[in-house]
Amino acid sequence: MKQTECRNDNSSSWIIGGTTMLGLGVGFFVLHTSAKAFVGCIMVGIGIGLVISSLINKNH
Numbered sequence: 417m418k419q420t421e422c423r424n425d426n427s428s429s430w431i432i433g434g435t436t437m438l439g440l441g442v443g444f445f446v447l448h449t450s451a452k453a454f455v456g457c458i459m460v461g462i463g464i465g466l467v468i469s470s471l472i473n474k475n476h
Contacts, residue, residue, distance in 0.1 A: 428469035435465030 439461020443454040 428473060431469045431472070432462065432465035435461045435468065437461070439464075 439458045443457035446453040
């Protein structure tokens with residue numbers, strides 16, 4: 417594995433992890449409303465992270 421490939425994989429995992437944490441934070445605000453909304457926020461955070469990381473890797 418080349419150094420640039422490793423760097424891209426590392427940035428995508430940071431992006432996915434960061435947006436998952438954002439989804440978790442938003443989910444805590446809606447947790448008193450519904451547990452399903454909490455899980456939905458986490459899943460949306462993961463989905464957004466996957467989309468952003470694929471767009472960034474596509475441009476490089």
